[in-house]
Each structure stands twice: as C-alpha cells, then as structure tokens.
Amino acid sequence: MLNEAANIPTFSVAFSAGLLSFFSPCVLPLIPSFITYITGISFGELKQDHPSSKIRWQVASHSLAFVLGFSTVFILLGVIAGSVNQAMQDWLIWLQRGGGIMIFLFGIHMTGLFHFGVLLGDKRITIRNKPSGYLGSFLVGIAFSAGWSPCVGPILMAIFILAAGTSSDTAQAVLLLSCYSAGLAIPFMLSGLLFHSFLNVFNRFKKHIRILEITTGILMIVVGIMLFFNLFSQLSGYLYMLIPME
Numbered sequence: 001m002l003n004e005a006a007n008i009p010t011f012s013v014a015f016s017a018g019l020l021s022f023f024s025p026c027v028l029p030l031i032p033s034f035i036t037y038i039t040g041i042s043f044g045e046l047k048q049d050h051p052s053s054k055i056r057w058q059v060a061s062h063s064l065a066f067v068l069g070f071s072t073v074f075i076l077l078g079v080i081a082g083s084v085n086q087a088m089q090d091w092l093i094w095l096q097r098g099g100g101i102m103i104f105l106f107g108i109h110m111t112g113l114f115h116f117g118v119l120l121g122d123k124r125i126t127i128r129n130k131p132s133g134y135l136g137s138f139l140v141g142i143a144f145s146a147g148w149s150p151c152v153g154p155i156l157m158a159i160f161i162l163a164a165g166t167s168s169d170t171a172q173a174v175l176l177l178s179c180y181s182a183g184l185a186i187p188f189m190l191s192g193l194l195f196h197s198f199l200n201v202f203n204r205f206k207k208h209i210r211i212l213e214i215t216t217g218i219l220m221i222v223v224g225i226m227l228f229f230n231l232f233s234q235l236s237g238y239l240y241m242l243i244p245m246e
Contacts, residue, residue, distance in 0.1 A: 011179045013223065014159050018183020020216045021152045025209045028202065034144075035192050038062045038137040046195045056193065063192040065134040067185040069141020071178070074156075078177030081163035082170025093230070099161030100228030103220050106154035110217030155216070156180070158223055 021027060036043055039062045041055060051059075084095070108114050159180045163173040191198040225231075 010162060010176060013162065014176045014179035015183040016219075017155050017159050018180040018185070019187065020183075020212070020219070021155050021180075022184050022187045023205075023209075023212055024152065024155070024216065025213055026152060028209065029206070031188065031191050031202075032195075032199070034066070034140075034188075035059065035063070035195065038066050038140055039192075047199060049196055051195075059192045059195070060189070062134065062137040063189050065137035066141040066144070067181075067188060069138040069143075070145035071141075071181040071185060073142055073145035074177045074181040075174055077156075077160055078163055078174035079170055081160050081177065082173035084164040095161070095164060096230060097228050099158075099164075100224045100226075102224070103154070103158045103161065103227060104224030106158070107217045107220030107222075107224055110154070110220060111214050112217075154220065158220060162223070162227060 022031075032043065032046075035041075036046060039046075039059050041058060045051065045055060046059070048055075159177065163176040
C-alpha cells in the first residue's frame, strides 16, 4: 500500500499522458470519424440532440469493444516493460538515460523548436474494411494502438520507458500502462455517449490545439529530464518517507 501511494506521481503522469494523447492534433479531429466507423451509425444520427436508446447502446457497446482493443495492447506493453525491468537491472540506468534523451527530443519536436522528421514518421496501421460486429471494433482498437502516429507514438513510448525504468515489478508496470489507457479511454467513451456535446466542445477547442501540442511538448521535456536524472524514483522514495507508518 505504501509503495502504491509513493508511486502516485508516475500513475498521475501516465493518466495525464493518456488525456494528452486523446486531445492531440493527430487524434482529436479524427474522433467523429472513428465513432462513425466502428458503430456503423451515420454522422447525422450521431449528432442528434436526443438519440434513441438503440443508438446510445450501439455507440456505448462498440466504443467499449474499441477501448478494450487498444487497452489489451497497452496492458501487454506493461507486461513487456515489467519484464525488461526485471531482466535488465544492470542496464536499467542506461535504459532510463537513453529513453530520457529520446523523450526530451520528442518534446523539442512537439514544441516546434526543432523538427526530427526521422524520429516521428507516420507508421499508422489502418483496417480498410472493418470486420462486422464487436470483434471488428475490438480489432480496430488493436490497429489504433499500433498506429504510432507522430502524436500518440512519442507519448506512449514515454510511458513505456517510464514503466520499464521505474516499476518495481510487472504488476506495477501493467498498472502504469493501464492508467495511460484509462486516460485515453474515458474521454473517448464520453465523446461517443455525448456526441452532440462533444462536437460543440470540439468546435470551440480546435483553435487551441496548437497550444496543447506545445504544452505536451514541454511536459515531455520535463519527463525526459526527470527520467535521465532518475528523479521519479527519488520523488517516490521521498513520498514513501513522508507517508506515516501504521
């Protein structure tokens, strides 16, 4: 329990990273298309003020299948990150430092200070003909998670390296990637269930996307520096000492 409380900073970073991935300029504008694609419901039906219960159920169930698809991949990444931590204890500090440098460079790129095109090439995987039913939505979720787009890829990589470098066991690494998945999944589910409201919010928010991208870049620079100097582990140890023993 004490260890979990001491690692709240890293869990908070992972959840926030999921939110930033959702609101990134590579994902947010595509949300309406994703929802219509996985549900098979037309844009006109989705944007109704008061959609029928049938439409609401179809959106909720297919969105859940989609979320479970990418969450499965992220959780498996948590297992891999935990295994890397256990197998590479002697090299862990170098993994953290190398990852910290890479995340720092990604942050520089996202702020626009300098562009590293070779690092952020688009390797998105798409499914041209979606299989029918919930299995199809699940598979689209898996494809989405494998889409290392210029926005989502660096953020996800940052959380993977954070999990591999700071997690004390596989369970903790899985929990860290689960927090990232939740940060991405919750707003996606809400945007589907409240599609009309989402469109109104999006139309007001889209002019600020560049500001969010710069903010994300700054946060990635900070995370990169903290990883390089092992400050997450030091912060967790400091919080551990502050927690009163029973």
